[in-house]
Amino acid sequence: MADLRALFSSNDPVGSSEAFTNREGQWNLVASALQEHLRHTADPAFDVEDLEAPRNNVLVFHGVGGIGKTTLSRKLEASLADAGDRPAQWGAPAWAGERIVPVRIDLARSTGTDFEQIVLAIRAALAELGRPLPAFDVALRQYWEHQHPGEPLEEYLRRGGPASRFGRALPQQMQSALSDVAQALLLPGTVGSAVGQVTGSLVRALRERRQTVRALAGCARLADLLEAEPDLDTLSFYPHLLAWELAQLPAGKKVTPVILLDTFEDTDDRHRDAERLLQRLVWLMPNAFFVIGGRNRLQWADDALQGQLDYTGPAAWPGLAPRAAQPARAAGQGGARQHLIGDFSETDCDTYLAHRLTQDGTPLIGPDIRAVITQRSHGLPLHLDLAVARFLEIRRTGRTPSPADFDHTFPALIARTLSDLTTDERHVLRSASLLDAFDLDLATQAAGLAHQAAARRLVERPLVTQDPYAIWPYHLHGAIRTTLRTADDHTEDRWTPADWHRAAERTLAALGRQWHGAGGRVTGRALLVACLRQGLRLARDHRLDDLGWLTDAAFAYTDDSIWEPLAPTTHTPASPGAEPQADPDTPADALAELLAAITRRQHEHRARTAERLTAVLDTGLLSGELTDLSLYYRAKAHKDLARTDEALTGMRQVAEAGGRLAPRGRRGMANLARIRGDFPTALAAVPALGWKGRHHRVLGHIWFPHGDIERAAAAFEAARAEAEQHDAPGERAIAQTLLALVTAFADPLRADDELALAHQYLASLDQRATTFYAAVAALVRDAGTDGDVTDRAAALHAESTSAGLPWLTPLIETAVAFHHAVRGAHDDLATTIDRLREVTADGDFAYYVDIATAMGDQPQHAGSAVRWIDDAHTVREHWHGLIIARQDHLRGTQ
Structure with a gap:
């Protein structure tokens, strides 16, 4: 669809394209692609054993986290399994009478799903056929006995995992397949229970082309798979057997598995080992249809991945390649099969901006400007749209846009964001923008409200994303948060610098209450570090002189020598219109540098640690207790550097101060006496x-x-x-x-x-x-x-x-x-x-x-x-x- 604003922005012809879809559109994409897949597999020319034909049996939805990919995947599974669960606006599909078996598998690392469980889940879902699939079942049984000796499959499925969601008839069907093969080979009943003897006899029968195994002889690669070492790599080729068995089903029993792989980004690793197995699964089951959801676009059609994956390039995956790269012979075979939903990844931001405005086929927005816009947008499509509009406005004045023109936020973005929020919701939103992450209680206290209702309504809006496993589950979209904190929103209830400062004080106090309230919880240490990270940044950015609980937290952090990185962010403007802070010149700055120096000593030369701590002490900004903390760790650095006299002076100062670090100072003096060989003095202490x-x-x-x-x-x-x-x-x-x-x-x-x-x-x-x-x-x-x-x-x-x-x-x-x-x-x-x-x-x-x-x-x-x-x-x-x-x-x- 053309962008009319771009079209009418200049006398020069400007090309443009749009890339947005909606939930109904996504269902239509699935329905259309699946219908085409069914027609393809019903064609008499379709051969499930053809390993060279291009694959068009995959549809990809990708987008940033929290945008609804998992919800969409679940809704698709429910709609394919039961028409009654299908939203009315989605409409009925055109495959009435076809038997569809949806299999949804979450690949998130938190689920612990591995490739073995994926294969089992697909086979377990097909157990509803009520019949064994001998070629696959015998091979899988051999793999199971080899990899899980003595562990019944029934018990494994009972413990959970994706396969446990489906039929429990799988073990019985596998045993039935083994018994049927043993009977066909005229093996004794006792031998028929030994999978090794059955598969060995079956391989010999297949090699000798015996009539007794003619039902399996049509699977050309079965003997080779049964002879291979039954390890994970071999298992990844077994889906070929499953696809072959599905192709042998009589017309009235035909089924089409629709396999939905969610959170595909969690399969990513440096060597693409997990991705290689999954791609092999898709390739070897051309009669199954795959819907993949993840944060990133699938790169299988990229020739550059040759050698990392088994099947690469636009000829192999015509539907996954950019339209310009699709081979001519793929015409009419599905078109683009990758669809972005929600926010854009950095790569997609750049691609979008490159194609949004073109002139004679060349991107109008240069790569340097695209890089700045991408960084500022945090993947938010609206930010990209506003940046494109700004580019056109500048260009219309006759000036050539530069990267600096886009190194800022758009108040219009906030105006649109705030337009449908209530007054209380806007108040909570601004307060929450001070935080990297929050929960309902923290957001409510930061806003100074008595009730959580406004915070509850806010977190249900799409500008807030959720990670249920985090200490604080909610966080604002990066572009919206940055714009709220750095741009005047021009609304009637906009905040003054004093409002932002008071909100920062409330928020810092709320973080302290959460930390103190943790008590002896198991998550106490994790919460301490999280509170310190947010609290230090708040105190630094908003120049809060009263550090309050941060002092106690600093001592708690150093108590146990764990040294998680705190890495408080660099200064950002405290309120709209304010300038970024320069060199450390507040107590919060000094505390942040003190903790950074103590933590970084695990990765820096101790001389550098001593220098940094001396510089902090020289500022004179630390309180008495924090001065002791700095003196103590500088003395430790001196001790490590063999500067024993300087170390002893520092330890004595800490011990004589009588503060909470006095026992550590006395310990340091005892250790220094021992280092000097004065053991009686050390023992007396x-x-x-x-x-x-x-x-x-x-x-x-x-x-x-x-x-x-x-x-x-x-x-x-x-x-x-x-x-x-x-x-x-x-x-x-x-x-x-x-x-x-x-x-x-x-x-x-x-x-x-x-x-x-x-x-x-x-x-x-x-x-x-x-x-x-x-x-x-x-x-x-x-x-x-x-x-x-x-x-x-x-x-x-x-x-x-x-x-x-x-x-x-x-x-x-x-x-x-x-x-x-x-x-x-x-x-x-x-x-x-x-x-x-x-x-x-x-x-x-x-x-x-x-x-x-x-x-x-x-x-x-x-x-x-x-x-x-x-x-x-x-x-x-x-x-x-x-x-x-x-x-x-x-x-x-x-």
């Missing part, structure tokens, strides 16, 4: 530390250098138990990793188990230093073997050094010394001890030199200043005893 000072962990760090592995392990086990008691997974992972490290010196078999558990705990966390501890534990576990210990140690040393963690170097060298001592490699041990003396020359971790010499039973260095709790002789006996025990262990395993 433990009783005052408590849980907040991680007393058990400090104690384990003290006993470990003494070679008292039993007491060190007990301390780390107690630390892990206390962490579990306080629901602190980050601390639990640290304690478990340290437990693996110390046990690795005494018992490599136990260490293997402890290390596996440590990796399990660390998998969902972001703790780089703890991960390095785990790597050292693996080195010690493998000490004395040919496990490439020295090369791995060198790589670990390089990696930890580049991360700004030189304090790990003495521990890594000690692990290498342990390895050489166990192997009796005295020269290598001496070299390692020399390196240890060099890296501990400043006195930090000097006790590792004494430990390494004890391992090799070499004389103790005369200048040792280590203050042991036990006497030095006992410490040496402990470490040398561990070497002898490992040597005995390795001899026992040979």
